[in-house]
Every structure is written in structure tokens, then in C-alpha cells.
Amino acid sequence: MKTIKINLIVIISLLTSVMITSCDSPKEINNSKRWSEEKAWKWYSEQPWLVGTNFITSSSINQLEFWQEETFDIELIDKELELSASIGMNVHRVYLHDLLWKQDSIGFLNRIDKFLDVSEKYGIKIMFVFFDDVWHPVPKAGKQPEPIPNVHNSGWVQSPGAKILYDSLSHNKLKPYIKGVVSRFSDDSRILAWDLYNEAGATGIASHDISKERAIELYGKIGIEITDDNYSSYNLDEIDPKSIKKTYTLALLKKTVNWVRESNPSQPITMGIYNWDTNWSPINDLSELDKFIINNSDIISFHEYSGKESVLKRIKELKIYNRPLICSEYIARGAQSTFEDILPIFMENKIAAFNWGLVSGKTNTIYPWKSWDSTFTEPPKLWHHDVFYPNGEPFSYEEVELIKNLTESVNGDD
Helix, strand or coil, X not given: CHHXXXXXXXXXXXXXXHHHHHHHCCCCCCHHHCCCHHHHHHHHHCCCCCEEEECCCCCCCCHHHHHCCCCXXXXXXXXXXXXXXXXXXXXXXXXXCHHHHHHHHHXXXXXXXXHHHHHHHCCCXXXXXXXXXXXXXXXXXXXXXXXXXXXCCCCCECECCHHHHCCHHHHHHHHHHXXXXXXXXXXXXXXXXXXXXXXXXXXXXXXXXXXXXXXXXXXXXXXXXXXXXXXHHCCHHHHCCCCXXXXXXXXXXXXXXXXXXXXXXXXXXXXXXXXXXCCCCCXXXXXXXXXXHHHHCCXXXXXXXXXXXXXXXXXXXXXXXXXXXXXXXXXXXXXXXCHHHHHHHHHHCCCEEEEECCECCCCCCCCCHHHHCCCCCCCCCCCCCCCECCCCCECCHHHHHHHXXXXXXXXXXX
């Protein structure tokens, strides 16, 4: 009887949450401000072939450490942006975080401005990302944890995080963050585009699938003791439940689109499609979330970490929407997503290309996703992501020469 009573409470709670989410969502999306196909193509025709990375400094474990005043390292930013420009890169995708706005909105905006000054110096435009559904669902401002040795992205954090995401009544608390940033930079030529949400609704995350025993082993390496009393704080699949996440993410995404449109930016908006288990067209075959992403993006962005055959399939599926295409994440060398195979395809189709990672560092993204459940005692011989060592030496001289030669062949030696 006690079990039945508890289950009923859980069911009622979930139903109530879904009802609140539905009622609290905007009734209409302001789609009148979505760019026409003609406007999107005109904008894209004015761009060079866009090639760059998902950028974070090698000294930062996550978005918070990158941007917080105490750890914001403008000299290292300058050094690493210059390194990227030296091989022909002219754009980067950079993550923001709502806690940075809550912590120090004025200082945060000023640091964004300083960052953009440096990027402009090297002829690099920036696509900022507002929200992210990937990796740790409990972000905390302040000093960030040390990376778990030899484990991929052990300190990356979601934005806004589970506490706000799964409380739809709290979504409006994020409005000042979105409107404050977009309004400040709404007509700034240093910004290429706004990416509203990284991998919206993402649930298949390596960090969430580890056992309690593996959690004890991994977190013990950085001095965190996992016990019966605190395990609920590290059982990420319980904190960030797969079954209902997309409902809450879609509710927040709808509001975010409206907040950005109300700010009337001169730059286009996008939201990446990434669900690798389904086809990406025709539109009626997509999930409600993916339909919304396609129907409300000015330019279409996507993530693809597989080899040539899969990339060509995705390009074919997305071209049906007749909008410029941006691959905002690729390169997983062990999965046949390599510069040698993929970048020439993007060049031929003039698709903007953002690989994951520039300089190897605290994110440990040279290690593969499987490092969460497989033990590595030394760096892998084949890097998963990233291009350079911290000293500026490339992982592969052949790769950086290829990037440089391809970008010069299209854009010239700028």
C-alpha cells in the first residue's frame, strides 16, 4: 500500500509538471521575424567559407571557468585565437552560461566585449551558444572542480541545469539573461549568429550511464567521496531524467526564441539538430522538438560525428529545407569523422564547419566518450577531438596543413 501511494504521488507530480509546462509555454511563436529563405541566402553569400572550432581555452574545464572574472584569461585567449587564425580559421562557436549573468551581469557583458575585441583582431567571428543540455546537470558558480584524469569532459555543465529546467515556472527567470546579452550585441558585426540551445533535450550522455561503483572510482580521483548519503547528487540519470526532458526543453526553447526575436538582432538564429537515430527529413517525420528547431531557425545547423557516408546523407536530408547549412560540431577521429574525410565535403558544399576543440587542455576531449566507462592510463594515440597541444604543436601536421590549404583555396590568404 505504501509503494502504491508513493507511485501515485510521483505520477500526479509528473502530470502536474507537464500541465504547468504546457500552460506556461507561449501560446504563439513570433515566427513573423524568422528570416526568409532569400534573406538567409543573401546573408550567407556575404560570408567567406566559415571554418573554426568549438572554442574554449586550454586552461578552462567548462564555460564557467572560461568566463568568470577570476579565471578569465585574456592573454591566453589572444594566444589561442591567434593560433587558430594561423591555419585559416575565421569563426568559433563559444558557450555562455546563465549563471554568469546571475553572478555578475555587467562584468560578464564587459568580458564578452573584450573577448570579441580579440577575436576581431584576428578576423574571427563568433557564434555564441546560450543553453546546453549536455553533461553535468547541476552547475555551480565559483571555483570549478579539477578534471577527472583521463576522462572526457568531466567538468562540462548544462545550462540552465536541472533545477531550473525541470521547473517550468522558473523559466522566466532566464529572460533577463537572454534579452540582456542579445540586446547589448544585437547589431554587432563581430558576432556571426546566435545558437540558442546546444543539443536540446539530449539524454544519451556517457556521464549519466556509469554505475555507482564507477562513480566512486572516478570522483575519488579528485577527492570527492561518494557515499549512500550523497550518491543522489551524482546519480545524474536520476537528476536529469530521460523520459521527460524534451518536454521541458521544448517549453524553454519556445520562450527563448520569442525573447531573442523581441530583441531584434541583426544576426541570424539557429538551434542544432543532432538526433542521430532518425532521418532529418521530411519535416513531418521529425519529433515535435526537431520540427520546432527546423521551423524556427534562420539558418540550419547540425552535429555529425560519423564518417563520409553519414555526412553526405545528412547534407542531402537537410538541403530540402533550402537554407544555409552549418555543421556546428564534428571531428571524432575514432569514429571516422576526420578532417581529411569530412572537411573537403563541407568545402565542396560551402557548409560552415566547426570541429570540437582547438587546444588540448582541462576538458580532456582528446579522450573518447567511452573514457567514462573505460580506464585510460595515458593519452590516446588517436585523439578524439582537438587540434593543438598547449605548446602550439599540432596533433597532426598533415591535418593543420589540410585546413590551411583548403581555407586558402576558397578564402584566399587573408
